[in-house]
Amino acid sequence: MSVASMSMWCRASCRASSLSLLVGGSTGPLLGGIHNNALVRTLSSSSASAAATPAAAAAVAPEEPPPVEVFVNGESVQVPKGVSVMQACDAAGVDVPRFCYHQRLSIAGNCRMCLVEVTKSPKPVASCAMPIMPGMQIHTETPLVKKAREGVMEFLLANHPLDCPICDQGGECDLQDMSMAYGSDRGRFVEEKRAVEDKNLGPLVKTVMTRCIHCTRCVRFATEVAGVHDLGVTGRGGSAEIGTYLEKALTSEMSGNVIDLCPVGALTSKPYAFTARSWELRPTESVDATDGIGASIRVDARGHEVMRIVPRLNESVNEEWIGDRGRFSYDGLRRQRLDAPYVRGEKGAPLRKATWKDALEAAAHGLRSTPSTKLMAVAGKLADAESICALKDLMAMYDGQNLQVEGVTPSSDAADVRSSYVFNSTLERIEEADAILLVGTDLRKEAPLLNSRLRRSAVYDCVPVASVGPDVDLTYPKKDLGDSAKAIDDLLSGASAFRAVLDGASKPAIIVGAHVLSRPDAYGVLSKCVQLANDVGCVSGDWNGYNVLHECAGRVAALDLGFVPGPKADVATAPGFVYLMNADDEATLASIPEDAFVVYQGHHGDAGAARANVVLPGAAYTEKGATYVNTEGRVQRTKRAVPPPGSAREDWEVVRALSEVAGLALPYDDVDGLRVRMAEVSPTFASVDSVQQSTIWLNGSTYAASKGSSKASTAPFTSSISNYFQADVIGRSSKTMARCVETRGEMYAKTHDVGSTLGELGEPSAHPLGD
Template structure:
């Protein structure tokens, strides 16, 4: 540590710290445009000028390393005049279109011009004009406003790993451009909007729709992938206007993937807003009482072993535990939350968690990815892997079809047989020599006939590498959705003599209750099975239903979710569900009354007490309890197949019900993959 004096106050900072960091330790606010703590230092906006003793001129604090005994002034006359001059230059060509700019009211340039700029301008000439660039359906550009801070260039190159932006020209002719005019090829494009300090990059889907002071802000969590990114939902009246990331260093840092950010327009498309009952082969509107009675009539005389339930990947823990309790009261042990048929052993938590934790990726020095494409399955987590790789601290190997992960990796053979022989390969030597090796198993590797053998093989490999110790657990399963781990924690899997998903679909039950299970092919359900679909969109599950119960989406209810690392988080209601739709656990509570098996809770607090009673991990919100290593391995039978792995997501933008219902995601899919938008039911 070294000592630095800032405005007469002595502070201690680590060796190698910059003057800007020293000023922040001292509690001084330093204006900046180009500097961002997660990006490389550019030092090109000069707004962060400070005065250093014995320096002939002000210095850019973001790029100036401090030395022991250095004295810094942040508010001297020299600094004030320097900042005013810099601001005057920045505004020379910046248009005065604040009244129509979507960034108005939350613009760094506006705020700092008022705080640090002068009270008049000497500029009288015409401002320059810069043509706008096309960056795709998500990011709108008004390049006249650009101040060449290069944050977007550095983000796309360093964080997203897609170096498609850069600068051309010099001086007044300098422009930020994407070289070839096409959509950005990254799943993190929306973060460019957040880091732009002016209105040059804004959100195209919601352009000219809002002012920030009109919006109600609700803190919540995302469930469209298993990272559990912390988000802020901005709404106006009954409408969600935008979704922004919240900073959580251990989960998503300050980034958010594009599908969770922009797919909320699905809330207005093909929603289920009233109960439906199939009569004479046609689905017809019904009251809640009629829908529940139709289920009760069908259940008469049906034994518990002929009743089954499937929970979808977006279901909150409250609704999952309510459905489990209802099925138990009806005498059924036919439960499954693995819509993809993944061979996951739910007997111990460490068998299905990302045990390293998301933040723990930055401690690993070797990674073997088995049957997963984290770039599409969890873009924010993939960015964390890329950061560690680009720091030179991690070597990555991939067992699966070759894909662009945005970072260098060794492509191994694409079949599970490679897993069996990896220990004797060159990359096996890399894993053995690593101090903190990781193995990442994707859901696609487990949703196969030999999925149980793959899981057991990956576990055995981790043990042979000494990757599971008291101080380090390198065995990881990467899930796809935010509700999958919570359902596993609640034991929503076949009980004693219970049937799994395959058996239930193949005629093993007479009544099948689907709780938001939209990833199941309805054609696999045996004809004659009575299907109750409870969900929020008229998607795959609803197409086969005999009774439809309209539920609420994750943005329309208070819910508990567990991310892929086992972190319990709470989502909060931002808007109300449409029409007669209700929260899912309340629907199940009302149904249980009509079915003659009333559930013993009426309030959300009581349901959450039930969660803790079923599994104590739900008592620790925003915590990742470390599982104690015990003996034994996941149950795995059979031999590894030679069939190559297949990734579960091929079209990132349509990977879930929100993506399939979103018009914005349809545009992105057409731009990226050339896919046509799906036809509406009426078409």
């Protein structure tokens, strides 16, 4: 049997076995609600799973099974075949109480709160685990059902401590809500309550295990979504406990999601503990700018301070999860902040606090006195689209063409074709891929939310995954093909067995990591990847399986706006004036000559500020309404939750003020005018929260003809992120992230030393004092 046939046979067997668990047996469905992607794919593709080859699978078009009619409290409702009784009740608009059930997790059926009465059943049934049958009569409000729920609540509250006044879950607790609806006003339990020792799960998740009701949501999330077997249940009956078996911290980059999943106060946020109540907070819907995924988040603030960050539901991007860096690094927004302009006097002199007038005049003098051929601007990883566009226009007024994006090898052709630098499959549709090749990426650190989607495909659909790059644990099976471009050559020539898997796939996908973009031989490697994508049919019909993964929020917007070297730029010429827009990478700073005049604009006193002659304080992503473009090319906007500290301003306003002081004012005075200009530069910015698919594709020679080396070296691929928790200035300023690094040990060794910056700038005010 060939490798491709074996792969398809494995996938078909996996789906068939999953289907038998989903719709058969006494245990009920394996996976949760109708919104669970794995469940939907398995149910909808059951007829095609028997095919042994992709061609046969395509020939057997899956037919939608007819809907099934059931009756909920006497009302008829049509639901898809194979769903549970609880899902049928949800479709009918009838609320069924639940604790253990979650639509993205497997069925546990152990809380018994969702009991309903079904006609001809001798006793109440757990609605989450019972599949529907045609004509089923479901009753949710009978005296028997109400009595059963009251009994379940009484048992749950018998051993539950009276911690509500001191519990961080207060006001957001499912047990509180259910107790009000189904609980009694008095208890009959007079014996001593059971007590459980708290577990140490690390610096992020606080435990009070006596409150635990054993719903096992956290266990199922860790095992099924995060892919780490850190949590489990020991003991049985009254001795049952949830813990880590051996005392250890959670090792997932998504561990904070168990806080949202926990229906009681057993698992809460350790950094947020005892700081605020939910009704005191002012919520603001925004976007996470700490990575390239752009997860939808809610920023909860009190006064001028961000108190916590939690995820928002967005099926197209992050579903309802969020990474630990985006969730917990918010304390870094209060530390090491630039709250005033700084100017360095003579060479070697320390930075001194200055007025805006003095700082802008110093920066304008450096800009005007430098020849255009020696002007250079760098867009950093946290730069927003408005500031990038304004900076590009400012440099154009002085004919400065050396524009560079942090983490991208300079090339005037880098942004010519949008499909060459975005995640074309989109985050939602990547799960349609039936064979995946990773090149130069560690998804677990660079994009944990994307990694969880690929894990779902690899584990539940048996999609084959191979990697050319670092040998890392991605939490799912993968084939390591090598760590250099030679492995790509083997795929191109057919010497690698995985080439047959890609050839046999109907929707193959290639994911190129951000590390490849920063290599000196970037365009040589990319040309090979594009050629491989063409050879195996990654682009066909409405499917484009060639994907570039960016680990930061600012890069795609910069490329969309054409922030690349102009036709007259000579990137080899040593710059005399460098404008750093939120650029702090060591590689960027190491390339700047010692005698260059450096203007740093950003919001933290990090390595970039330490190198600068002029420091202009900007606003972080929670302090401004700004535009970001995620790795798939989706335009999204943040909203201002709190004001910037001290005299800091939004970045585009600073660039606009500098242009006026320099004598050539930019032609827009407000953000609306600037966004009109952005749409003129790139039509992508004309619409928000949508992905505009590129209709242009390219071939390998496009990259080979680009500036720079067209030959791929044998240097090994690595990850663009070596330290997940401190990958940006916000994370490096966060005490919580520092504790995570300490807990994880050498795996996340600290790589940046900003002590010199702090020594010069001191510790800025932790609380913003005004606009």
